[in-house]
Amino acid sequence: MSDEDGAGAGEQLSDDQKQEIAVWFLSNAPAGEIHYVAKDVRALLRDEAVYEAAAAEAYPEYNKAHLVSLELPDRSGDIIITTYGELDKNNYLDPRTAQVATVDHVKQTCTKLRPAADEELPSAYIEEFRNAIDMELSKYVGEAYPKGVCAVYCTSGKDIEEPGADFGLAVVISAARRSPQNFCNGSWRSVWTLEFSYAFQLVEIKGKIQVDAHYFEEGNVQLDTDIDRKDSTLLQTPEDTAVSVTNIIRHQETEYFSSLEESYLNLSDATFKDLRRKLPVTRTLFPWHNTVAFTLTRDLANELGIGK
Incomplete structure (x- = not known):
């Protein structure tokens, strides 16, 4: 940036600029690694006030973006940090236990728990659908993601008392496997919105699946991919x-995982070979045929427990 733009080569960054940069690094930390990034950011800043301000801004957004799950204080289960359950910045609804947890975002812990108020919960009619989907979904997630958690939230029409009006639910699935000692972390996140149309007796289903993996043994290899899916089904009993x-969710997620697996098995013959070049010192080709990169999907599957 030139002097005319207000930042000469020797000009010191303001506290606001330092905070903005720190927030960027924290917010863009790989899945499960924000604490490691925070340690380095804190050391580089050498200003506790700026660091705390940056952490207070970045952690809540990071936790929501990565669908971080935290154990409830009474050990009754886990709560997912998501906008669908957010009552305010620090309080989140767990619809399964009808409780509200107070969250310390920076420490990534739940500090308090209270029963949800009636106005924070859906009507008995909506709860029938929400609970039925939650029960079926829990079976699927328990089978497909040993380290996974899920929740179903009411997103609209929570006060409807009987059939005759439209309403909406959201399904949230979060599966993560942390293995920093093996230089590997990964996560699978999916959100499915369900729009119930009484007039058409139809449930419109729209989903977004996100997969992240980070391998950092003597290098830095990251997988960051997502896809949108949609489907529909008849509105029946809960x-x-x-x-x-x-x-439908099971089919869509299995199909997407299979496509990822196929893509990565083909990487050694396509994408990686496009990057082939002579090494500057040895002048020898990199042995792409021996690379472990195309086993990323298999390792990710093992880490997340998918398909077991």
């Missing part, structure tokens, strides 16, 4: 709708 919705 139990039948739950089975149908869960089957």
